[in-house]
Amino acid sequence: MYAVIKTGGKQYRVSPGDVMVVERLAGEPGAKVDFDQVMMLGDGEAVTVGAPLVEGASVAATLIETRKGEKVKIFKKTRRQGYRRTRGHRQLESVLQVTAIAAGGKTETWDGEVNLTPRSELLLRARNLAFRAAAELPEGVEVETVVEPEGKGKSARVRAHVVEGAEATAEDGVSEAKQAAPKKPSASKKGDAQKADAQKKAPTARDVSRSGAPKQSKAQARAPVRRTSPRGKG
Numbered sequence: 453m454y455a456v457i458k459t460g461g462k463q464y465r466v467s468p469g470d471v472m473v474v475e476r477l478a479g480e481p482g483a484k485v486d487f488d489q490v491m492m493l494g495d496g497e498a499v500t501v502g503a504p505l506v507e508g509a510s511v512a513a514t515l516i517e518t519r520k521g522e523k524v525k526i527f528k529k530t531r532r533q534g535y536r537r538t539r540g541h542r543q544l545e546s547v548l549q550v551t552a553i554a555a556g557g558k559t560e561t562w563d564g565e566v567n568l569t570p571r572s573e574l575l576l577r578a579r580n581l582a583f584r585a586a587a588e589l590p591e592g593v594e595v596e597t598v599v600e601p602e603g604k605g606k607s608a609r610v611r612a613h614v615v616e617g618a619e620a621t622a623e624d625g626v627s628e629a630k631q632a633a634p635k636k637p638s639a640s641k642k643g644d645a646q647k648a649d650a651q652k653k654a655p656t657a658r659d660v661s662r663s664g665a666p667k668q669s670k671a672q673a674r675a676p677v678r679r680t681s682p683r684g685k686g
Contacts (some may be wrong), residue, residue: 455553455558456492457511463491466511466550468562476544479515481568485548487511493555500555509555513548517570521545545573 454467460475478483489507493500500506520542526536552561 453558454494454551455490455509455511455555456569457487458489458491459487462541462669466513466553468550468553468560469564471516472548473521473545474552475503475546475550476518477515477546479518479546481515481517481570482566483515486514487513490555493553495558506555509553511550512552513550513564516547516549516568518544518546519571560678571585 454465456463458464459477463477464472467471475597488505488510490506490511491502491504493506497670502509513685521544523540523542526537526539526541529535550562551566552559554560614668621642
């Protein structure tokens with residue numbers, strides 16, 4: 453059995469067990485939603501068309517989540533005027549799973565279990581960020597996935613990081629003490645440090661230029677040095 457329902461100004465063909473994405477509907481995840489605007493019913497070869505609706509027909513569904521859809525870019529341009537504007541829009545949408553269709557005293561239901569896991573969590577699981585296999589973790593270690601929204605008013609874009617917690621042991625305390633202890637520099641490192649200090653103390657071209665002395669040109673630098681006596685003296 454299938455039905456054609458109307459919601460949000462659009463028509464959808466649904467059957468028990470189908471997952472559909474419609475315009476935003478009010479309600480929390482797990483809420484029951486009923487659609488009474490059924491425009492057509494189909495049961496095998498028998499088809500019932502409403503005028504405009506089928507009397508006594510209804511479709512029951514369960515709300516899974518309300519999220520933002522894919523981004524749509526809006527670009528406007530006026531040529532030869534230097535006018536360009538780019539905007540983006542993400543429409544709010546609700547994800548539903550159809551559980552039953554009732555009409556004319558006959559009801560067809562879906563016996564499965566509705567999974568309320570949001571799409572963002574499924575994407576994290578696909579990237580192996582939401583959980584880890586229990587066999588890979590040592591004993592006494594707990595793994596928790598923290599999902600935090602990015603920015604203000606952004607519900608769909610999330611960032612997840614794995615937080616591992618375990619009780620401290622004696623070996624951990626010894627290793628932390630070793631890391632905290634200061635390391636003594638070796639002889640080779642001392643020599644390198646002395647060379648670096650000497651290079652720092654040596655005057656550079658930049659220091660000479662900043663000292664106020666006149667700067668030589670390239671021709672003066674290439675010319676040989678002539679040592680002559682002052683004029684008028686033999």
